[in-house]
Amino acid sequence: GDDSGSAGAGPVTLRLGYFPNITHAPAVVGVEKGIFKEKLGSGVTLDLKTFNAGPEAIEAIFSGALDATYIGPNPTVNAFSKSKGEAVRVVSGAASGGVALVVKPGITSPEQLRGKKIATPQLGNTQDVAVRYWLKEKGLKTTKEGGGDVKIVPQQNAQTLETFRSGAIDGAWVPEPFVSQLLNAGGKVLVDERDLWPDKKFVITNLIVSTKFLKAHPDVVKKLVEGQVAANEFVNTKPDEAQQAISTAIGKITGKPLDLKLIKQAWPTLEFVNDPVASSLKTGLDHAVTVELTQPTSLDGLYDLKYLNEALKAAGKPEVVQP
Amino acid sequence: MTSTTTAPQGATTAVALSGVTKVYGRGTSAVLALDGVSLDVAPGEFVCLVGASGCGKSTLLNLVAGLDRPSGGQIGLAGDTNPGLMFQEPALFPWLTVEGNVEVPLKLRRLPRAERRERVAELLRTVHLADFGRKRPHELSGGMRQRVALARTLALDTPVLLMDEPFGALDAMTRDILHDELERIWSERQLSVLFVTHNVREAARLADRIILLSSRPGRIIYSTEVNIPRPRRIDSPEVAAIAADVTERLRTEVGRHGQ
Amino acid sequence: MTSTTTAPQGATTAVALSGVTKVYGRGTSAVLALDGVSLDVAPGEFVCLVGASGCGKSTLLNLVAGLDRPSGGQIGLAGDTNPGLMFQEPALFPWLTVEGNVEVPLKLRRLPRAERRERVAELLRTVHLADFGRKRPHELSGGMRQRVALARTLALDTPVLLMDEPFGALDAMTRDILHDELERIWSERQLSVLFVTHNVREAARLADRIILLSSRPGRIIYSTEVNIPRPRRIDSPEVAAIAADVTERLRTEVGRHGQ
Amino acid sequence: MASDTLTSSARTDAEISGLDALEIAGRDKEISRGARIWAATWPKLAALTIAILAWQLVVWSGWKPPYSLPGPMEVGRELISQARGPQLWDGLVTTLRRAAVGYVFSAAVGLLLGLAVARSKVLRAAIGSMITALQTMPSIAWFPLAILLFELSEKAIFFVVVLGAAPSIANGVISGVDYVPPLLLRAGRNLGARGLNLYRYVIAPAALPAIVAGLKQGWAFSWRSLMAGELLVVGISQTSLGAQLTYSRDLSDAPWLLSTMIVILVVGLVVDAAFGAADKAIRRRWGVLDQAGN
């Protein structure tokens, strides 16, 4: 395999991306424990890439430099809509949950947020939409420009802890591990986003594959999804070992092992499910339209869960709904 | 207005200027530096140019060297090499040693290293700076720099030599010695020389012909052949007589203009 | 070894050098430029320094001007202003016009604008460059630049003037005129002048006293008073006689060294 | 006259204009204003045309999908639609205002720092090397400190910008001062310029070309730091070019990204024109204009 994706004979290379991040636990563990390698077999060469942020991963998929990647819901939607539904397909979920609104200790009700500043990772991203929609439901107005009853401050996650500590913001609606960090900095959870969703499930990481690769090497994608299912199995059955693996694997990439305590702290808020919870993505998009952050976009055809269901069936697990 | 002077024997010509005019700048601040200068230098002829400060002597040499373009008129040169020009300032390359500076024209002519080294040593001996080859220009005195520039120009080995006050910063004795050296090289190599000087005696000592330029704009106002047999001495009465004549004419010219 | 010469009348002294030595560089490449020079210049005295190329004349002026530190010996100056030094090169500021260059020392002395303008115009008239005030140095001829440098040095109004071949790039006539101007200013302002030249006649024309430096290392080898009454003419026989005497001694010195 | 015997032809205008442009000084004597403007413009137009054409050809070749590499037409449409809305202009105004303030401040700091270090042996030994080291520090490294000191205010952005640009400007000053011709320094001192006056009358003007070069480099540093720094304080009340650059990437919106890049390039070109004019003025004064092809 190369970017031409020709279905010819010979060894295929699968270029797989992921982030050295706790919400990408199945990917990190699957790589570290050799699960993907085992599932893909000798006929497939696994070429691993790691990213720090979504845009690079999407750029890589778009330009044909990457075949599949673990990624958050937001870049997924962007990739799908900007390529007019061409570039990518979601073939599996990976993780759910792990998002919360953490605020200063004094704040215990939505009403107290009036006039306060709440940080989100990025204007118009999942968390940004979630906080705005939630506030709207509580009768608090927000504006894109950061005005309204509650001031929304989109900023890089890296900055959130600094600004929270320095008092420049009063709370933040962020994913793990930033939730745990904010809690350690004296914050209190005001809203656990899981509570807002049916079954307490909403997508935080899923696995996407470039359409071209999917067409050229469906068999490889199938094996990849099998690997994902097996990785989740590992993560869910041997959490201690998984946590340790995450810590060391991240250390190799970033230069310093991730604090095991932090992983353990964040762990319970996350759920590693194979279901991409398609409904949550759709609902999130509807919410975004409601808070006037985006135009309605069709997500028809984004999901291709055939392989996931095959893999789940083979593993003796319940299948998921193909939207 | 065109002032003309031709080489004595109407044979071939090494340098031919005809109606050369040079204007610097544009509009109201334009300066007419040369106005219709016509002048032929015969091969092997030694021509000295004298004239008041700012009358266009350096301009003329620059034009002949092809470093500047005349505003009018034509300049012809025998052979296809540009003449060697010794500038009024030493114009040494500060990043090179004395040897390095003298070596540049030899390198540009792709002489082999051994020959270059030999030529450089010889030239430095000619200008009495054999001990200073490894110094850098900023470590030299003014007169020494001028002599390095002379050596560098001589290294060019061009048949036509243009020299702009080459001995201006030298004491009388060193100058005398270099007069002899220059005369020797000139006759050995059959050079044509166009030599600018303020020292009228020097002109009379060296020249076959002395040409006097008027003050701005530069025009040829006087030309005289120096028929004193060589070798000459700068303090000989014949030289003094010629010098006195030229000085007198120069005095009239500057007096007319200077005040 | 110390060579000494004192000002004629043992009155006060404008410049006093005693046993001044200057070594450039270190170790094996060290050059002894001056070796035990002792010299007093009386107030109002005009002293000319002559000597072969590279004998240390510029070095001496730099030391007196305080731009460099002697390696040995002491230099004393009357008054507390540094002497004005006219460098061997014009050393004009290329970013300023001719007027701007001459104005710098006046600005540094905080003269009011009107007075500055007047002084600049006057000085440019003195050096015969009244029309060139708005030009930039690169638009001038070599001799013109030298005259601007002269005007700038005169603008300093210091009681002691050090001049390093100030008229080297000038034609004889312009030089004659400037000799007169310099002499006038010198006597009007009662200046003490230390004047380096290669032109022995010029020295005899201007000096109260001529001092001859030996070739490297520079030592005072001869000193003579010029008692010709002023005004003098450069082509007068008295001047020629003195010049011949100094030339003869210079010739011996250079001859001893030069070859 | 015996010039007919000359072996070389006379140096005519035609011959000389055949020489390398470099070889002849002061050529464009008689050239009209219009011709001069045209001579400066056509190469730019040609370069632009070639670039756009090449781009279009690559797009037509289908080498990469259009969502990955949009064509000039699409980007042009995006740019026009951006230009019609207020967002681009608001962002541009905000960014330019910040750039101006930040740059002026950086220039002041950089010039003072450069002069101080160039002037004092002790300071140079102490922090001279630190200046280059600081220059190499990426902007994001300063973000935490900026927030610590200035919280989420515009000042935090300026802090990052100044830390990015000032060292570069200071380095320009130092290198300029180091290469002031010693003769001019001596002349200045002899004319009575000491201490600050020596700087004012000799060193600063003599070092001006290098200082302008440093200011130009400093502009690039300050602008790049600003693009990064604008993410520090996003969307509180206004959008900015830096934010648009990042958002367009975050949204994988290639046409928007490219049109933002074009805006940045245009700003860069305008600023370069200003520096170019300054530089040309200095070169004209110094008499080094027109020697090497411009």
Add this chain to the structure above:
Amino acid sequence: MASDTLTSSARTDAEISGLDALEIAGRDKEISRGARIWAATWPKLAALTIAILAWQLVVWSGWKPPYSLPGPMEVGRELISQARGPQLWDGLVTTLRRAAVGYVFSAAVGLLLGLAVARSKVLRAAIGSMITALQTMPSIAWFPLAILLFELSEKAIFFVVVLGAAPSIANGVISGVDYVPPLLLRAGRNLGARGLNLYRYVIAPAALPAIVAGLKQGWAFSWRSLMAGELLVVGISQTSLGAQLTYSRDLSDAPWLLSTMIVILVVGLVVDAAFGAADKAIRRRWGVLDQAGN
């Protein structure tokens, strides 16, 4: 001798050494080697001590909580623990290797581009201004193009680095060439140097100081671009300084961030020392050393 009547005292060594260091050229004649090294070292040590002391004082003052602003002790401990492990060294080696390759390549491109633009009037009119404009383009804007052209390879990193550094180096070359003294150009031409030879024998050496200044600025650009570009391709088992910088910030690990910054500063200092040595060698040759305090 009448020197006792002089109103000013003799110019003694003591008097002169009281003057501004700037005023006297060639002072350190007789100073021993040890003393010279000490003179260059103590201000650095003093600056370092003052900086660390001030930092410690701020920390002690309790102005900010220690997790926000850790003290020098804590950062020192972190640095030591980093230095004991392999990750820092691996990252440093990776980054330095990339920096070296990228910089050499940038320098080559920048020098050629600069010479070409400086030499040709048409090229200058066409793309001269583009160079500064390119310089102002933030690295992240090039990421999509880098990935498009080179996929996720090291080449993509080099692409970003070269686009960051080469324009800056080219600008240094252009400004150097523009200010070559016309007299030297004319002398070179008269000595027979035309075309490339003129560049080799006159223009390049005459422009060397400006070129070195440009190379120095280019280093800063390339390093900063590299720090950003290294995030493009993070190997799964290969860390880099750029990755460490970003991740330490992402994790709000202040001691780690600060220790990484210290490593970057040290690299910057070492590189500056190299440039400083080159610059000093040039200045010694040109005879402009020791005039302004160093």
